[in-house]
Amino acid sequence: MTEPLLAINDLRVAFATPHGLVRAVDGVSLDVRPGECLGVVGESGSGKSVTFAAVMGLIRPPGRIESGSIRFDGRELVGLDRVDYRSLRGRDIAMTLQDALTSLNPALTVGTQITEVLLAHAEDLPSGRHARHREARARAIEMMHLVGIPAAEHRLGDYPHQFSGGMRQRMMIAIALSCRPRLLIADEPTTALDVTIQAQVLELIAGIRATLGMSVALITHDLGVVAEYCDRVAVLYAGQIVESGPTASVIGAPRHPYTAGLLASVPMLSNLDRRIRPIDGQVPGLVDLPPGCRFLPRCPHAAPVCVSTIAMRALEHDRAVRCVR
Amino acid sequence: MTPVLLLQRVGHLVPVLLGVTVIVFLMMSLTPGDPAEIMLANQNATPAQVAMLRHDMGLDRPLMERFVSFVGHALQGDFGQSLFHRRPVATVIMERLPATIELSVAAMAFALLVSIPLGVMAAVYRGGVLDRLATVGALLGVSLPGFWFGILMLIGFAVNLRWLPVSGAIDFAAQPPGITGLMVVDSMLALRGDSLMNALAHLVLPAITLGLPMAAILMRVTRASMLEVLRQDYITFAEAKGLGRGRIIALHALKNGLLPTVTVAAMETGSLLGGNMVVETVFGWPGLGRLVVESIFVRNYPLVQAAVLLYAVTYVVVNFLADLLYTVLNPRVRM
Amino acid sequence: MISRLGKLLPDKLARLAGLGVLAFIVMAAFAPLIAPQDPAATDLFRRLQPPAWLDEGDWAFPLGCDALGRDILSRIIFGARVSIFIGVVVVLLATVIGVMAGLAAGYLRGATDRLISGLVDVLLGFPYLIFAVGLMAMMGPGVLNMVLALAYKEWVVPCRLVRGETLAARETEYVEAARAMGASSLSIMVGEILPNILSPVIVVGTVRIAQVIILEASLSFLGLGVQPPTASWGSMVADGRAFILDAWWVSTFPGLAILLLVLCINVASQAVRDALDPRFHD
Numbered sequence: 001m002t003e004p005l006l007a008i009n010d011l012r013v014a015f016a017t018p019h020g021l022v023r024a025v026d027g028v029s030l031d032v033r034p035g036e037c038l039g040v041v042g043e044s045g046s047g048k049s050v051t052f053a054a055v056m057g058l059i060r061p062p063g064r065i066e067s068g069s070i071r072f073d074g075r076e077l078v079g080l081d082r083v084d085y086r087s088l089r090g091r092d093i094a095m096t097l098q099d100a101l102t103s104l105n106p107a108l109t110v111g112t113q114i115t116e117v118l119l120a121h122a123e124d125l126p127s128g129r130h131a132r133h134r135e136a137r138a139r140a141i142e143m144m145h146l147v148g149i150p151a152a153e154h155r156l157g158d159y160p161h162q163f164s165g166g167m168r169q170r171m172m173i174a175i176a177l178s179c180r181p182r183l184l185i186a187d188e189p190t191t192a193l194d195v196t197i198q199a200q201v202l203e204l205i206a207g208i209r210a211t212l213g214m215s216v217a218l219i220t221h222d223l224g225v226v227a228e229y230c231d232r233v234a235v236l237y238a239g240q241i242v243e244s245g246p247t248a249s250v251i252g253a254p255r256h257p258y259t260a261g262l263l264a265s266v267p268m269l270s271n272l273d274r275r276i277r278p279i280d281g282q283v284p285g286l287v288d289l290p291p292g293c294r295f296l297p298r299c300p301h302a303a304p305v306c307v308s309t310i311a312m313r314a315l316e317h318d319r320a321v322r323c324v325r
Numbered sequence: 326m327t328p329v330l331l332l333q334r335v336g337h338l339v340p341v342l343l344g345v346t347v348i349v350f351l352m353m354s355l356t357p358g359d360p361a362e363i364m365l366a367n368q369n370a371t372p373a374q375v376a377m378l379r380h381d382m383g384l385d386r387p388l389m390e391r392f393v394s395f396v397g398h399a400l401q402g403d404f405g406q407s408l409f410h411r412r413p414v415a416t417v418i419m420e421r422l423p424a425t426i427e428l429s430v431a432a433m434a435f436a437l438l439v440s441i442p443l444g445v446m447a448a449v450y451r452g453g454v455l456d457r458l459a460t461v462g463a464l465l466g467v468s469l470p471g472f473w474f475g476i477l478m479l480i481g482f483a484v485n486l487r488w489l490p491v492s493g494a495i496d497f498a499a500q501p502p503g504i505t506g507l508m509v510v511d512s513m514l515a516l517r518g519d520s521l522m523n524a525l526a527h528l529v530l531p532a533i534t535l536g537l538p539m540a541a542i543l544m545r546v547t548r549a550s551m552l553e554v555l556r557q558d559y560i561t562f563a564e565a566k567g568l569g570r571g572r573i574i575a576l577h578a579l580k581n582g583l584l585p586t587v588t589v590a591a592m593e594t595g596s597l598l599g600g601n602m603v604v605e606t607v608f609g610w611p612g613l614g615r616l617v618v619e620s621i622f623v624r625n626y627p628l629v630q631a632a633v634l635l636y637a638v639t640y641v642v643v644n645f646l647a648d649l650l651y652t653v654l655n656p657r658v659r660m
Numbered sequence: 661m662i663s664r665l666g667k668l669l670p671d672k673l674a675r676l677a678g679l680g681v682l683a684f685i686v687m688a689a690f691a692p693l694i695a696p697q698d699p700a701a702t703d704l705f706r707r708l709q710p711p712a713w714l715d716e717g718d719w720a721f722p723l724g725c726d727a728l729g730r731d732i733l734s735r736i737i738f739g740a741r742v743s744i745f746i747g748v749v750v751v752l753l754a755t756v757i758g759v760m761a762g763l764a765a766g767y768l769r770g771a772t773d774r775l776i777s778g779l780v781d782v783l784l785g786f787p788y789l790i791f792a793v794g795l796m797a798m799m800g801p802g803v804l805n806m807v808l809a810l811a812y813k814e815w816v817v818p819c820r821l822v823r824g825e826t827l828a829a830r831e832t833e834y835v836e837a838a839r840a841m842g843a844s845s846l847s848i849m850v851g852e853i854l855p856n857i858l859s860p861v862i863v864v865g866t867v868r869i870a871q872v873i874i875l876e877a878s879l880s881f882l883g884l885g886v887q888p889p890t891a892s893w894g895s896m897v898a899d900g901r902a903f904i905l906d907a908w909w910v911s912t913f914p915g916l917a918i919l920l921l922v923l924c925i926n927v928a929s930q931a932v933r934d935a936l937d938p939r940f941h942d
Contacts, residue, residue, distance in 0.1 A: 056565055090567030097565075102558040106657055107580040117566045159656040175566065344782030352794050468923040470874050472881045473897050473915025480908050599789025603878050607901070618882050621797040633786075633794040641785040 003074070004031035005215050006055065006093075006183055011068035013047075013054050016061075020287040024050040026239035027068075029312070032183060037209060037216040039226030039247065041262065042236035045286070048219050051236075052185045054078075056095055057085040072183070091121035094176035098188040100168035104160035104175075111156030114140040114175045121179045140178060146211070147174040147204060166197040173204065180212055187219045202229055223266045227251050232318075235259050238294040239286060241312065245319030255321040258295045293323070301325060331649075338645055342638060349634045350395050353626055354388060381406070382627070404631035409623045414631045418613060423506025424494050425601055425612035431509075431528050432536035432597055432604075433590075440540040441586065444547025448555060448582075449574060459544055466541025471600055475534035475607040482530060490527050492609030499523035531608040535600045539593045546589045551582040584655055591647030598636050674931035680924035688740040696720060697731035699738040700889045704729050708907040724909045726899055732909065735891035736917045742803065742880075742892045743921065747873040749807055751865050754814035759861060761815065762822025763849045767830055776819070783816050789878060796884040806885050810872055817868055818861055825857040859936040866929035870922045877918050893918050 013025040025047040032038045042048045053059055055070055057077065070077040072093060077085070089095075097103040105113060118125070118136040125132045137156065144152035147170040160168055169189070176184060186205060190198035206229055209216050218230055226233050226247060233251075234244040235258065243256040254260040261279035279298055292307040293299065299306070305324055314320045361378040370378075382405065383391050398404065404414035447456040483491040490496070494508050501511040501520040509528065512520035554560065555578055563577045601614030609615075613632055620628045687694060697720070706729035712719045723732040765776040783791070795809035829835060830853070838852050879885035880894030888895070893914040900911030 058561065058564055086567045086569065088567065089565055095562075095565040097558055097562055099558060103562040105559040105563065105577050105581070107655065108577070116568060116572070120566070120568055120572075161657050172562070175562075340778065341781050341785050344778065345785045348782060348786075349794070352798050464923065464926060465919075468870070468919055468926050470877050470881075470894075470897070470915055470918045470922070472878060472894070473911065473918060476897065476901060476904060476911045476915070480904050480912075484905055595787035596789070597787075599787040599793075599878075602789065602793060602882060606882060617793065618884075621793070621884065626797070629794065629797050633790055636790045637786045640787050640790075 003034075005034045005073060006032040006217070007069075007071045008051065008055070009069045009071070011051060011054060011070065012066040013050050013059055013063060014066050015063045017287075022286045023066075023289075024063075024239055024286060025054065026286075026289075028236070028239070028241055030234045030241060030244065032215050032217050034182075035209075035213055035215055036231040037206070037218055037229055039230030039233040040217055040219045040236065041221065041223055041226055041233060043221055045238075046236040047239040048236045049187055052095070052187065052217060052219060055185065056089060056093065087121065090117050090176075090181070091179045092181055093183045093185065094179070094181040095185040095187060096172050096176045096189055099192040100172040101160070101165070101192070103172055104168060106160055109157050109159055110163070110171050110175075111137070111140065111158075114143070114156075114171075114178050117175060117178045140174075143174045143178050144171070146208065147171075147177070149174065165193060166200060169193060169197070169201050170204065173201070173208075177208060177212070181214060183215045183217065184209070185217045185219065188221070189218070190220070190222070190225065198225075205229075223251065223262050235262070238289070240294060240322060241320075242295065242322045243320070245315070246317065249317055249319060255315065255319070255325070256295075256323045257299050257301055257325075261298075334645065334648065338641065341641055345637045345641060346396060346399070346634065347392070349630055349637065350392050352633070353630050354391065378408075399631075399634065404634075405627040407620075407625055407628045409620065409625045409628075414628045417616070417628060418631060418635065420506075421611065421613040421616045424508075424610060425605070425614060427494070427507045427509060428528070428531055428535060428605070428610055428612060429597055429601065431532035432534075432539070432600075433594070435532050435536035436539035436543055436593075436597075437590065439536075440543035441547055441583070444544045444586075445551055445574065445579065445582070447544070447548045448551035451552060456548075459548070463541040463544045466537050466544075469537065471534055471538060472603045472607050474537065475530065475604055478530050478534060479607070489530055494527050494611055495520065495524045496527075531604050531610055534607070535597060535604045538600070539590070539597055542593055543586055543590055547582065547586045550585040551578060554578045554582040557581075580654070584651060587647055587651050587654065591644045594643045595640050598640055671931075674927060677924040677927035678931070680920065681928050684740055684921050684924070685744060687737055688744045691738045691741055695731075695734035695737040696722070697734040699730060699734040699891050702728040702730055708903060708910065710907070711909050723913045724907075726896070726910050727903060727907075732896070732913050735896060736893065736914055739891040739893045739896060739914065739917065740921070742886050742890065743873050743876060743918070746803065746807060746810070746876045747869040750810045750814055750872045750876075751869045753807070753811045754868075755818045755861060755865050757811070758815040758818030759822050759854070762819040763826055763853065765819070766823040766826025767845060767849050767853065769827075773823075777823070780816050780819055783813050786813065788813055789875060792875060792879060793882065793884060796879060801884055801887050803886055803890075806876060806879060809879075810875060814868065814872065817864060821860060821864055822857060825860065826853055829853045829856055863929070863933045863936055866925065866932055870925040870929070873918065873922055873925070 008031070009029050011025055011028045012023060015022045015024055024045075028047065028051050030038070030040075030051075040048045040051070050059070050063075054065055055072075055077065057080065059065055065078055068078065072088070077088075080088070104110065115133065115136040118139055119132065122136070122139070125135050140156065141152045144155070149155060149167060149170050155163075160171070163171060169192075173189075184205070189201055189205065193201060202225060205216060205218075208214075218226070220226060223233075230247050232245065233247045235242050235250075235256065237258050243250060243254065243259045250259065251263060254263055258279070265279060290307070291309045293310045296302050296306045303324070310322050310324060312320050312322050361375050361382060361384055365375055365378060379385050383394060386394075402415050404418075406412070407414045407417045410417050443455075443459050443462075447459040450456055479491060482489045499517075499520045501508065501515040501517050504511050504514055508524035509521065512518075512524050560573060560578060563573045568577075601612060602618050603614070604610065605612045605615040606618055613635075617629055617632045620626075620632070703725070706718075706721065706725040708727055709721060709725040709729070710717050711724040712722045714724075717724065721731045721733070723736070726732055726735070761776050765773040786794075791813050792806075792809045795812065796805060799805040799809065826849075834856075835848060835852055838848050843851070876885060877892070877894030877897070880892040881898045883895070883898065885894060886892035896914035897911045897918075900907065900909075900914075903910050
């Protein structure tokens with residue numbers, strides 16, 4: 001098996017709050033392999049976004065990485081100094097956020113916002129201020145074309161509010177990809193969009209992944225999206241991974257009751273004949289959690305053994321699950 | 326901004342300016358008693374002299390007619406005669422105006438240069454030592470009576486330490502040839518270093534006194550607005566792009582965070598203009614503010630009226646310009 | 661309500677400031693009992709006498725004497741009356757007028773709103789102190805004139821606030837319901853809307869008292885406010901201006917009184933704000 005591009009091992013991230021320490025990420029381990037698309041699924045508060053904020057080095061006080069390791073291309077990122085991290089972000093690992101409207105700076109032209117990444121990172125730009133800027137501009141236009149923004153050269157001087165919702169999302173992707181990173185973290189790329197544009201954006205990411213040969217970590221709460229676009233999937237619940245494995249296999253035969261519950265709550269081709277039903281109960285608060293399975297209060301198959309600590313258990317075909325069943 | 330929108334904005338300006346003029350006019354016209362008699366009260370004027378003044382001031386004509394003539398003359402820069410100076414009001418005001426402009430600009434510059442960096446740093450290092458100091462400083466700044474603070478500084482720096490002059494805008498010997506009337510500018514135009522240092526030394530204490538409350542308020546506004554901006558998604562995205570902290574704060578955050586500062590700075594120009602009278606009185610500054618106060622005591626009403634109108638129009642125009650600046654800085658409202 | 665009051669003074673500083681405000685109010689109310697000397701009694705032998713702890717000081721005149729030999733401490737104690745009276749009366753008057761105008765503009769809208777908002781815009785065109793000075797110049801000095809000169813502009817502050825809140829409240833369900841039940845405009849404004857927007861009005865009013873006190877002191881400093889022999893902090897600072905070379909205490913102590921009172925009000929009002937209006941929180 002090839003060496004993973006990103007390897008997260010037993011990561012713990014905690015936030016100090018007035019109500020106590022909230023461990024938003026509690027022992028998460030996952031890999032993103034070269035060229036693959038990993039779906040990271042969970043409800044809000046499951047720790048999926050915090051995990052990747054940690055990868056980007058964007059955990060700020062009162063948050064803190066307590067323990068664990070994040071290795072990118074063999075290099076340890078936990079404890080990496082600020083300057084090294086900065087040269088990694090945007091160049092080797094890029095990230096898009098949920099809502100392009102709030103993620104693009106309203107006071108700067110999109111041209112400024114895309115060329116600044118190139119000027120900050122690209123080492124092969126020509127020397128000389130003027131030439132550097134001209135080359136950065138050319139590459140920005142190229143990338144905007146790649147993400148399907150028409151008449152890109154005329155839009156560099158525009159402000160984000162002058163773009164439509166779908167074009168804004170494309171612009172954010174173009175900015176993230178401008179240095180041709182090896183890993184793209186797409187945090188809920190479709191949540192803020194209309195259904196029709198959702199598909200376009202996902203197709204775009206899939207297409208560019210193939211063109212640039214990069215890996216993608218697709219963070220979403222939508223198993224339907226994962227089923228269609230991801231090679232493998234990791235399901236998070238209350239700060240822990242509860243199930244992982246190849247997408248087809250996990251969705252075809254979920255082993256964790258939470259995954260099964262999620263599947264049953266999403267309309268998909270595989271379950272069109274069945275009734276859609278939401279999972280009963282709520283995600284537990286993350287303060288002072290008891291040991292044992294965190295899904296226990298909502299689980300239809302709860303057993304006495306579930307109150308003891310449940311570890312991730314490897315199954316055949318590259319799968320793993322945190323359940324005794 | 327399109328010319329149509331600009332015209333619209335100017336269109337809003339006109340009724341406000343007219344309203345301001347009406348109030349200034351009424352302020353004097355509705356004075357209890359006869360202004361002419363009050364103005365000549367200490368001068369043993371004969372009834373004939375009073376009647377003549379009444380006629381000169383137009384007090385024997387109907388209110389409406391007087392207003393129209395007031396506006397008509399005001400538009401031509403004619404505010405009547407300053408009886409005390411025996412010269413046109415406009416001329417007297419123009420003589421005193423440069424000193425007031427110089428002081429106000431210096432105070433504004435002081436306020437902006439202190440408040441914006443402090444407010445930004447306080448927000449970036451929220452809860453740190455600097456933030457606490459700045460917060461306490463801002464509270465003191467808005468609670469200090471300016472005239473008293475000025476006197477304390479005089480006692481400290483001018484009387485006891487003798488570092489800075491006690492009063493005036495410049496020493497007589499150092500006075501540069503008058504071109505603009507702004508001592509700092511004239512000194513530079515005349516290439517006279519001694520004059521420049523002398524003028525700046527005179528400017529320090531009054532400018533700080535006048536600018537301090539504004540600095541305090543702008544510091545608070547900048548801090549609050551930067552705190553708000555720093556937790557926006559676009560800052561997180563800028564960090565995810567691997568940009569340097571300096572660029573994120575100085576460009577991404579500041580360009581949005583300064584918008585409220587611009588608006589409030591324009592609003593606070595009002596306290597700066599009002600503060601002129603107090604600070605010029607404390608520091609013996611030869612400006613318009615002190616002239617107004619002096620004129621009140623000699624019942625030089627036409628001058629007071631003209632000066633109040635000038636201050637109000639300046640204030641309205643400053644806010645109008647700030648509004649335009651806001652539009653330029655904020656692409657979302659610039660269409 | 662009890663828990664709200666419990667949060668009213670959350671920390672020691674706010675408590676201290678509240679006590680400070682209270683102390684000033686007591687001082688003003690019982691000035692004749694507290695003041696060691698007659699504030700108007702002149703004694704040329706005590707002209708510019710230094711504070712008690714300096715050479716030639718006298719503990720009967722703790723903060724020294726002014727140019728007419730009057731006891732500075734006693735004048736400060738009596739001066740509190742002027743500052744607090746004007747601060748409170750101007751803000752009260754302005755609040756009553758401003759609330760009525762704001763309610764009318766925000767609820768009735770139309771021509772009423774255009775008239776009131778127009779007047780507000782025009783008054784906002786004047787720098788505050790310039791406006792007050794202009795009026796005082798015409799009306800002449802005195803406490804009553806000063807109250808009027810300040811209130812003529814001060815009402816704009818609560819008016820704008822109340823107008824905005826009323827415009828918002830007008831569209832809420834409880835107002836809709838009252839209208840559907842046939843309540844009159846007046847009873848909706850006073851009975852339904854006013855109680856719901858009172859908190860921010862009170863919050864802003866407390867802060868404004870501090871600002872009005874500074875304005876009053878500024879007017880008195882310029883000689884346009886309270887006239888001698890009545891003691892006012894602003895005019896006391898002005899009196900001392902001529903003696904900064906050899907009698908720093910004449911100006912210093914009255915100004916310190918202004919600073920302390922205004923500071924206490926500002927700190928205490930911040931606590932009131934935090935307790936009454938959760939929207940202002942960070």
